[in-house]
Amino acid sequence: MTPPDWWRTAVVYEVYPRSFRDADGDGAGDLEGVRAGLPYLESLGVDAIWFTPWYVSPLADGGYDVQDYRRIDPVFGTLEQAEALIAEARERGIRTIIDVVPNHVSDRHPWFVEALASPPGSEARQRFWFHPGKGPGGAEPPTHWKNNFGGDVWTRTTNADGSPGEWYLHLFAAEQPDLNWTHPDVVREHEDILRFWFDRGVAGIRIDSAAHIMKDPALPEDDGTHAPGAHPNLDRDEVHDIYRRWRAVADSYDEPRILVGEVWLPDAERFARYLAADEMHTAFNFDLMTRAWDAAELRASIDLMIAAHEPVGAPCTWVLSNHDVTRPVTRYGRVDTSFDFDTKAWGVPTDEVLGLRRARAAALLIAALPGSLYVYQGDELGLPEVEDLDRSELQDPMYFRTGGASPGRDGCRVPLPWSGDEQPFGFSPSGTKTWLTQPDGWRALSVEAQEADPDSTLNLYRACLGIRRNEPDLHTAAMSWLDRGPSVLAFRRGPVVSLTNFGAEPVELDPAWSVFLASDPLVDGLVPADTTVWARPA
Known part of the structure; x- marks a missing residue:
């Protein structure tokens, strides 16, 4: 039996429905495509699926402009198909988390x-x-x-x-008018939406832009002098009253539902306030995702976030990317390996071979940390960001609202490659043009191609998640750092050791350790650069 606090160590796979798999042949992913992919997700070893919005929407912002929360957009299918998908996934041991977008609705709502x-x-x-x-x-x-x-x-x-x-x-696109959360209709409607989906078997919700929903009715300018909790439109203290009400709804079910917050805040202490025992269960930890590929940087991030979570008793969440962020294979291959929306630009050179090596190492590093793990679809295939999409295909409002200065987020949303040597690589029926064009080079990255390669990134993820699920110490043991020098991150959880080499030179392993998983092969018994190994006493 799955424990009631399954979410504390869960592996959650993010599905961007439009780009996962297309069953009806229109070039866009749909719910029947996800149902067809459930055996794949089960074999990957995930505990839950998080769906980005699947509701009726004009898709001005990829579905985050919701027109009707109680209907599935016809692009994706029907409510009956959603209910069947939730039930079938649960039969396979996979729970469903859906997106709720409380800050705004569609201008067609x-x-x-x-x-x-x-x-x-x-x-x-x-x-x-x-x-x-x-x-x-x-x-x-x-x-x-x-x-x-x-x-x-x-x-x-x-x-x-x-x-x-x-x-x-509208804090986002003009097609996304902000709601007034002091109005009782807004409060009541969203609680009803939660119940609507919880009653259909959804195990939890991911709360989009969770810190934005309350505004100062006096509408002061943001001059940077406000006290904590009194920003004109971000992280206002009164926001917590709303999430306490939501937690009460979630806890009212025989199997309590979970709340997962998208909380982008630079202040770790303010971030942790959302994780009080009567508010959210977890919130996305974006700090590590935005840091450079550097041992000191990542250790500082891990220490910061574990310390922030400890007083409230919530688990950390670890994530390398999502539907908004440049994929790690591309990001880690650049000179500047950090991430910031304000610096997202065209034509930044990247070394995808180096980036893939680091992305594989990063995947093992975060999977060994205490807490829950999120995997964005396609990262398990080592997909890079698609940075040469024709501008006529781009749909992201970030591209349009910056006058084309920002490439936007479409490059991490390109449909997945499943099989075959030609587009659409099994994503859609043969000959179908996908809503964003897949690169020809993705034939070597398809699920089919990688399943046949024991050293593929897909098989690395399967091995990693399988060990993580079956190794008790990766669920319960405390973490303690091991001192292996400034270019190495090494820590122990029970007898299990994770070691990542960020330096240019190979590093030795303790002779008492036996490696049982590595992101890339050892060289003469040494851990090469940009490689993570998991080991235990021989």
Whole structure:
């Protein structure tokens, strides 16, 4: 029987449904494609699947602009198919986590359509952040806050008579108006959404942009002088009242559901507040993912986040990438191996051979750490970022809202290669054009090709996750660092040792250790550069 706190050590696989597998031949992934892929996910050794939004949406932001939470977008399938997928996955021992996006909805959501058709001051507009502009004729936006996608954070409406109207707030794309979380309708609706999906067997939710939902109604400018918890639109103290209510909903089920927060905050102590015993179970630890490939940097990140989690009794989550972030094979092959949305740019050189070596080493490193593990689809295949997509294919609002200055996030969302020597590599039926074009070189990275290669990245992941599941010390044992010099990260969990060589020269192993898994082969018994090994006493 799976323990009730399964989430503390779970391996969760992120599915971006549009790019996982296409069953109906339209070039976009769908739920029946995921059902067909369940044996693959079971063989990989995952405990849960996290789906990015599968709801009805105009797809202005990849589904994070939700029009209807209670229906599946026809691109992906039907509600009945979702229910069947949840049930079949659970029969295979795989739970389902879905995305909920509380900060905003689609501009085609019935509430926003009603708000636009209603006059200023109406009840319909109170569910959002409508506000008069500043300056002569209200021509200036109410604030100059930063938009997370670039461009303006306010959009002006047009009155029924054609005259300029109020402005509405959107911290992301203009098609994603922000909700007003002081309004009881907003609070009640989202709790009903949670129950709707929990009643259908969903094991938990991932909360998108979790720290953004509360705003200061006075709309002050962000001048950097605010006290902690009093930022105009990020990590405000009152946000925790909402998540306490959500936790009560999650705990009301016989098998309590879990809450996983997307909490991008630089302050580890503020981050940990979301993990109080009556709020979220876990939250994404993005700190390590953004750090450079450097022993001191990664050790500092691991120490920081473990220390932040300990007082609240929550497990860390470890992740190398997701649907928003440059894939590690590409990122780790660059001169600057860190990640920052503000520095995402075109034409940054990368060494994919070096990047893959480091990505394999990183996968073993984080899989040995205490806590839960998230794997973004395709990372187990060692896929690189696709950086030469034709600009006519790009759909990410980050690309459009920066005037093309940022390549956006489409490069990590290209459909997976499954089999064969030609596009679409088994993702869709033969001859189908996929919604983003796969590189020809991906034939060597397909699931079929890698299953036949015992040294492939896919088989490394399968071995890693299998050992992780069956090795008790990788679930329960405390972690202690071993001093092997400044270019090596080594730690012990019970008798199991993980060692990663970040230096240029090979390093020796303790003669008492016996290696049972390595990200790349040893050379004359030494651990080469950019390699992780797992060992135990011989």
